[in-house]
Amino acid sequence: MTTSLMVPVGVYPFLPSGLILISDINSGLYVVKDKTKNVAAGQISFSQMKQNYAEGQTAIIHVQRLLDSTGEISVEYQTLWGSATGDDFVAQTGKLTWADGDNSDKTISIPINSDTDTLEFTEQFSVELFNPQGGATLQNPGNAWIIIDGNNEVSGVKFGAASAELIENQTSDKTQILIPVSRLPSYVSGLNVGVSIVQTGDSQATNNSDFVLHDTMLTWAADDNSDKTITVDIINDDQQENTETVTLAFDVGDNYRIVGTNAFTITILDDDSNTAPTVTSNNYIGETIESLPLGDLVTVSDDQTNLTYQWTLNANNSNATLSTANTLNAKFTTSVAGVYPLTLVVTDPFGESATTSFTVEKTEAKKQDKGGFSFNYLTLFLTTALIFLRRRTDIKKIGKIVQTMSK
Numbered sequence: 001m002t003t004s005l006m007v008p009v010g011v012y013p014f015l016p017s018g019l020i021l022i023s024d025i026n027s028g029l030y031v032v033k034d035k036t037k038n039v040a041a042g043q044i045s046f047s048q049m050k051q052n053y054a055e056g057q058t059a060i061i062h063v064q065r066l067l068d069s070t071g072e073i074s075v076e077y078q079t080l081w082g083s084a085t086g087d088d089f090v091a092q093t094g095k096l097t098w099a100d101g102d103n104s105d106k107t108i109s110i111p112i113n114s115d116t117d118t119l120e121f122t123e124q125f126s127v128e129l130f131n132p133q134g135g136a137t138l139q140n141p142g143n144a145w146i147i148i149d150g151n152n153e154v155s156g157v158k159f160g161a162a163s164a165e166l167i168e169n170q171t172s173d174k175t176q177i178l179i180p181v182s183r184l185p186s187y188v189s190g191l192n193v194g195v196s197i198v199q200t201g202d203s204q205a206t207n208n209s210d211f212v213l214h215d216t217m218l219t220w221a222a223d224d225n226s227d228k229t230i231t232v233d234i235i236n237d238d239q240q241e242n243t244e245t246v247t248l249a250f251d252v253g254d255n256y257r258i259v260g261t262n263a264f265t266i267t268i269l270d271d272d273s274n275t276a277p278t279v280t281s282n283n284y285i286g287e288t289i290e291s292l293p294l295g296d297l298v299t300v301s302d303d304q305t306n307l308t309y310q311w312t313l314n315a316n317n318s319n320a321t322l323s324t325a326n327t328l329n330a331k332f333t334t335s336v337a338g339v340y341p342l343t344l345v346v347t348d349p350f351g352e353s354a355t356t357s358f359t360v361e362k363t364e365a366k367k368q369d370k371g372g373f374s375f376n377y378l379t380l381f382l383t384t385a386l387i388f389l390r391r392r393t394d395i396k397k398i399g400k401i402v403q404t405m406s407k
């Protein structure tokens with residue numbers, strides 16, 4: 001551009017577009033474009049100046065190389081706190097690189113943290129490009145704002161637990177599970193949240209065959225902050241089956257947010273294919289019985305792992321103690337010699353059980369009590385005898401001296 005301007009002129013700063021306005025008192029207003037940034041290596045900028053995300057999402061920000069793409073270039077970036085700070089997003093720094101001829105967009109990913117249990121107002125932070133290398137220039141926008149939507153407008157829903165394990169024949173012919181769902185602020189409006197069955201992996205339980213899902217829509221009135229319940233009945237059939245699972249999830253909706261893991265998994269154990277536990281045992285004889293691990297004396301097996309145990313001492317109860325009697329590793333202690341009959345009952349989740357009986361015998365202590373007494377008695381006896389013999393020897397000696405003197 002070669003234009004002669006008459007003074008005085010007013011020069012105004014760069015506009016966001018990169019244009020410059022110059023006004024000449026005589027010849028009028030000039031719109032001037034700065035072409036010094038039009039370099040062969042290209043211009044780097046964000047593709048958008050502002051983007052909105054919800055909590056829990058990952059912001060994906062595009063950085064573009066414009067105009068030209070000669071040579072390898074790079075630019076560094078960093079996130080900067082705004083009203084959104086350390087807890088609100090995962091701060092990022094890094095470097096983006098383009099090869100010679102590459103004019104594709106590069107992306108920066110920024111995870112936005114979930115803070116969904118409480119009310120949160122809209123907050124924002126920015127990402128800055130700096131230190132362009134390889135001859136590239138920075139162009140507007142070189143800063144991008146990420147706006148994190150607040151959650152003060154919409155309700156949250158949350159499963160009260162993550163999972164439950166049930167057995168087909170827990171009660172009569174049906175087992176019912178009540179899954180609690182809580183509502184989180186805001187409570188201003190009414191709320192409807194759909195509940196669906198999510199099919200995941202093998203060994204799926206089937207609706208109306210293995211279970212019945214009764215609640216597919218949860219409804220709250222305005223100002224209602226009470227917990228709601230999803231009711232599921234487990235059907236006790238006669239088929240031999242694998243352990244099966246069903247996962248429930250909230251439908252995604254625009255007017256509410258889902259807090260925590262959007263899944264509740266029910267595991268159904270099959271009674272028809274269940275086998276009863278087996279248990280065997282060995283008797284034990286020992287002189288010292290203190291915190292004897294009874295689990296070492298038995299062998300238990302079953303097709304389930306969550307078994308229950310009950311140990312019973314069947315006689316001599318006042319002479320012995322049985323601790324943690326409802327665990328496999330119960331401990332037995334006694335200081336009184338005798339035979340102690342014990343019983344273990346092992347029960348599986350279906351109520352099938354097995355029983356074993358055996359004895360723990362404490363023998364009389366030979367070395368420390370009776371043996372110790374004998375040793376002491378013998379020592380006393382020998383000592384006394386020795387003194388007696390020595391005295392007799394002395395008397396004999398004295399007698400001989402007296403006899404010698406009298407001669």
Ligand SMILES: [Ca+2]
Pocket residue numbers: 168209210235237239241
């Ligand atoms: Ca079934």
Ligand SMILES: [Ca+2]
Pocket residue numbers: 168169236237238239270271272
């Ligand atoms: Ca059954």
Ligand SMILES: [Ca+2]
Pocket residue numbers: 168236237238239240241270271272273
């Ligand atoms: Ca069955």
Ligand SMILES: [Ca+2]
Pocket residue numbers: 274275276277302303304348349352
């Ligand atoms: Ca079993």
